[in-house]
Amino acid sequence: MTAFNSASNYGEHAFIKSKPEMLESIYNTVDVFPYWVADMDFQVAEPITQELNRLVERGVYSYEFNEQAVFEALSQWYSKRHGLSLSSDKFVQVPGVLPGIALLLRQFTNEGDGVLIHTPAYHQFANLVNKAGRQVVNSPLINDGQSYQVDFSGMEQQIIDQKVKTMIFCNPHNPTGRVWTPQEIEQVIEIAKRHDVLIISDEVHSDIIFEGHAFTSLTSFDYDKVIALIGSPAKTFGMHSISNGYVYTNNHELFEAFKTNIAAMYLDHGNALTTFATIAAFEKGEEWLDGMLAYLQDTVKWISEFAELRIPQLKVFQPQGTYQVWFDFSGLDFSEEELKNVVFEQAKMGLTPGGWFGAQSPNFMRMNIATSRDNIEQSFTALADAIDGFERGSQTSSTCCDSGASKSCC
Structure with missing residues (x-):
């Protein structure tokens, strides 16, 4: 402490x-x-600092490509930590979670398509959708006074009315802190199946789970139109400015298409500092x-x-x-x-x-x-x-920004 x-x-x-x-x-x-x-x-965590110091003290920065070692560390971590069986051969490395979502939107949706998000929603989701030339479709969560729930009927009606073909699902949810249960996720997936909706699941907070709750990845369900941003040391280990993002899907066709596209842009490997720090984090940071x-x-x-x-x-x-x-x-x-x-x-x-x-x-x-x-x-x-001590009428007008148009990635 x-x-x-x-x-x-x-x-x-x-x-x-x-x-x-x-x-x-x-x-x-x-x-x-x-x-x-x-x-x-x-x-x-000290192992991360030690690994970064080792690389700096070495003083040589020749090309190093060790992404497979990162994928193996991720696979072992999710098996041990969450009971997930993830093949190390089904990860695709991207420059970060937000770039990963942006790349997925541009590859697997068309200009003008509706993309559903659950509000209140992490503000960068709407920014990503708008900047890609797609249309934001808001599906408000239900605030029951104690927590937030998915409005399943409202969500399905939005999908029908707005002809939604893609959904960004935040799991765990930012900003409400909800950790969705398997039963809730199952209902979301059943609706997606009925309407052939691709789900991009942002699971970057998957390791920040409090006592009495458990993380359930959408990759563990029988639906082949799920792409998860499943791994990043950013939120888990505080490596926000020295981390990549890791995309995972069980769908071979989607995997090969995305992997090929990322490789064509030479975005599929990171620098040595990020690579080895990530391995150290997932292997020694628990x-x-x-x-x-x-x-x-x-x-x-x-x-x-x-x-x-x-x-x-x-x-x-x-x-x-x-x-x-x-x-x-x-x-x-x-x-x-x-x-x-x-x-x-x-x-x-x-x-x-x-x-x-x-x-x-x-x-x-x-x-x-x-x-x-x-x-x-x-x-x-x-x-x-x-x-x-507040006195009504004593405040001055504020010009605080409420638009969510901040440059922040967070």
Whole structure:
């Protein structure tokens, strides 16, 4: 716990989350603590650092192609960690999860096609679809007051009405923290089967699963139109700026077509630092991951207990996975401008505005909790004090960005 509580360097201006120009564009101030980007303040597992140091100290950077060793490490990891049987011969390496989705959309959909996403949704999904010249089809999740559920009938009607042929399915879900059950996934797949819908499954958060829940990959179901972005050390091991993405499908035709296309663009291999750091992470990083998960769960517990005591009007959605916590501020009865004033300007908490994730979430915000408990406690104390001392009509107009058009990858 001590190692994770000593998280530092969050003020490093080379990091996207702390760049003054980014903070200014989002919050109209640089004086906020950045909780808006889904990366970690934690130092990575020691085996990763050791491997990177080995490569740097070697001082020679001749060409190295060791992707198969990465695929074997991934296959063994998912077998041990999740009970998945994944062939090391069915992975395709891509430059990252977002580039992977972008490449899949361009190869397997046509311009103008409808692509379904479940809202509130990670804002870059809509950006990817729009930039590819496809049409975003929003399928709102059902908020039952405690958690979020898939609206299966509504989703199917959207597929029919909008002639949807592709769906981006986020599993676990960002920003709500839902870890979808096998029964829920089965219903999604049955609907996809009925309408011949290709599913691109973003499973990058698959290792950030909390006690009482289990990750289920869409690749484990009997449906041959599933392509999963199943592996990346980015979210699991904090290797956000030195990681690739790994695409997996059981469909031989889709696999060969995608592999051929990626190879034709010479995108199918990574640099040596990323390659060997990834192998070290998946082969030797499990103990670090278990410690990090325990720390995150304690953080969620602390936030929930503090909110119940000091901010009972704040709805904290208990994450089942991911290191994002989704908040509903509507119980405070603030206007949109009042909420921004209290959270951003007075409490100085750089949370992600709910509007980024869909038009139906103006009173919601997302928080990245992969930082030290000291930071969390300081911020929530400031938030509670700001709420207690708030005077209506005292706030100034904010120009905070709510469009989700951030340059951030997270």
